[in-house]
Amino acid sequence: MTRRTGRRPSAAQLRRDASKGSAAGGIEGGRFQPLSKQQTTEIIDSAYGLLENTGLSEAPDFVTERVCDAGGRIHQNRLLFPRELVEALIHQAPSGFTLYGRQEIHDLDLSGHRVHLGTGGAAPMILDAETGQYRRSTLKDLYEAARLVDSLQHIHFLSRPLVAGDMPDELALDVNTAYACLAATTKHVATSASNGSTAQQVANLCFEVAGAAELFQQRPFLSLNVNHVVPPMRMSEDAMEVLQVAAENGLPAHCNVFAQVGASTPVNFAAAIAQTLAEALAGMVFSWIINPEAKVICGPKPMIVDLRTGAMSGGGGEQAVVMAAAAQVARSLGLPNVSIAGASDSKTPDIQSGAEKALAVTLAAQAGSNLVTQACGMHAGLMGVSLESYVLDNDMLGSVMSSLQPFDTDDMQMEAVHVAVTEGDGHFLGDEATLERMNSDFVYPEIANRTDFQTWQEQNQPQQIDIARDEVNKVLAKDPVSLIPPEVDQQIRTKFDIRLEC
């Protein structure tokens, strides 16, 4: 096992980052360690054991050939990955790299335990603000969600949260999904592709936006979410194709394994992490074999099932701590990590939504997960999105980021206490330090209400959901201006079947 932690910025630097200036997050987590070192080692050893002795079924030929050339082997139709192969590749891989935005301020530094919070998912439904009912989501919904996310300070990246349910086929879906995201935000975009062929088209679209393949590869501003394994331990041919295209074209890839604890993994949480880690590593190893410099992100995602009903249930404390532990394990291998947190079971932006999301996002962030997806906007066990929730959850994400800020024991100025009580006026309100830190050490919410109860009553008890709806309407009422320059956009529309008008 290799342990390669990233450089640690100074406390003062981190404190400054924690203030409003840092649009893309990046404060160090890692102070929450749900697993002991011994437990982390045991889980990693178990993952290596699975890769070496159990391996993956249904590996496509193009995978088997490359992996066996590199030292893998086939046994009873399963592709086995010897430990020394996996360890060697992990060791040579970049321990931290950057996911780029189309503006530098949105760059995401995935080194160490630096934390970034964003959207995510593939919800087929959206909570319609007009009717209060869930309905199928469309490309327009995706575009609007992405525009909204672009406006929200504490959402650091856009991972495609909604399925454009009105697209006629996989190619149109994948290309238009990427296009809608890139048209709406300059934050880093993560999206997905149905197979190698559509992945190549998404790559080509990115090259057009960047101006050339090389320009994109210098600052890849789009990455691919790949679910390359169907747990337990079975490869998905289409998704492995996507990994290959990503590695060959310089698209970063999230090697996600979305597994159901007690259903597609053992019920023991440690075992579930070990299995999903093994599954994630299978894709990463393949990517590194194709391209030793491939930017791949480790995404073991053991999801909790309510075993009374068999339904996924991401809102409880078990989900929060399991995902945090999975992030801890990935980071202990020196691998950039991606998590899911915020998969609330609530159907609407209510107290349950707030509590479930805050618990999960807090633990993932404090554990030092580099990318926390589904951190906002999601409902109904990832089946639905609420635009109002993005606005409301944005405050929660700001608070989580502020809870990451480091303490500053280098500048405690304890003599100020002595002075205040012996010769001063017995308080600290006008102190220079107070005025200075008032802006650097605190994150102030946008929607969350901090008035006293009298004021709240005099204002007729403003409700969070109403304020959020107004904010959504305000953002979307602005003329949509595509963030893809017109001349580039024109080129793209001649080459691709773009179905979004903006």
Place this chain on the structure above:
Amino acid sequence: MTRRTGRRPSAAQLRRDASKGSAAGGIEGGRFQPLSKQQTTEIIDSAYGLLENTGLSEAPDFVTERVCDAGGRIHQNRLLFPRELVEALIHQAPSGFTLYGRQEIHDLDLSGHRVHLGTGGAAPMILDAETGQYRRSTLKDLYEAARLVDSLQHIHFLSRPLVAGDMPDELALDVNTAYACLAATTKHVATSASNGSTAQQVANLCFEVAGAAELFQQRPFLSLNVNHVVPPMRMSEDAMEVLQVAAENGLPAHCNVFAQVGASTPVNFAAAIAQTLAEALAGMVFSWIINPEAKVICGPKPMIVDLRTGAMSGGGGEQAVVMAAAAQVARSLGLPNVSIAGASDSKTPDIQSGAEKALAVTLAAQAGSNLVTQACGMHAGLMGVSLESYVLDNDMLGSVMSSLQPFDTDDMQMEAVHVAVTEGDGHFLGDEATLERMNSDFVYPEIANRTDFQTWQEQNQPQQIDIARDEVNKVLAKDPVSLIPPEVDQQIRTKFDIRLEC
């Protein structure tokens, strides 16, 4: 500095505790450590420095005499506590002790990082469910809140949350507050007293309930919340009297320091912790001088102020992490600790309430705070209580407790994965381990909604607040049966001015 951590139960034991059987909490936290060891030492050294060199003003004569006899000294009208005195007393004090319930199932073991969640505060207002408006709270409200708390599984103790605003004087207030709590629940009760004289009456009331002073002292089921210092560094004479009465009568005392960061402490969070720790220790030291076996709990409580308005604002990430760090420091001294978390700025049980409470309670619990007060029910910056919120927050507390559960790497059964994919049916749903852990490893919510969105819509979108209101009404509709036996109750009513009918 002494470091004395409590005994550590086995992982399996902890896992069992995490399940529903453990009514009084007590799972080990401590996996979140916001401060490095070095920082913890610096903060403790700073606290010792303040006690030794700055000391406290307005120490009453009865305090000065006892402390100076033990080695303290007076300098320029301030009472100084030499470091060797403080360290020696910390060293001899019990590192962990039990706060008792009137039933054993409610005992709270404050050793190590064992976590218990409860109510707290002194809110003058209650959110009236009928009118939707805040109004002054009464003794009846307190009694009803206590009855409700008695019914809620994840609220482990009752710290008086509401002020009985209809009491005519301090004595009636203090005695009736204690009485109403003890009549409504057998969980451990924490309440307060206005001065030494009323504290003695509260003690006498407890002795009556227990049958005799000695019986109470064997299992003290009521403790006193004491705010013995007015920050910065000034003693409260009335509250120091309360500490004396508590130490002499065997009542455990919470040595709380409720300070406002940037107003009554320096704005630097580490300095705020150091100051409030020094202030808390001043009361603890006095208690130990009176009675070396005094059960005193360390409660440094630096509260965040929104420095733009000067109003207390307990809902942000700064509050969450500062309180968690204060708990870490207290536990690193081997002292039982009490925190405030859940001081939401929300005025009603909405998404803000859920998010703010979950963030703060999660970090306090993961840091291993022994008692987390104000963890439920509070609104408007501790100014108001909502009964519905107790019911709703109870689910959140259950989830936080489940996120404390330890991982079990001793029983990973990784061979089950190999079997499932090579000879089994490719899933784990019917496995013995799945069925066994389904009940031991998961906490299921009471109110939080886990149905899918279709079911939710078919059921006309049930709202959390309505379900909570029904639950409150159901509990309170039951005939109130005093948990003080009739013959004891009769005795009490002859000796004390009891104003509660039940």
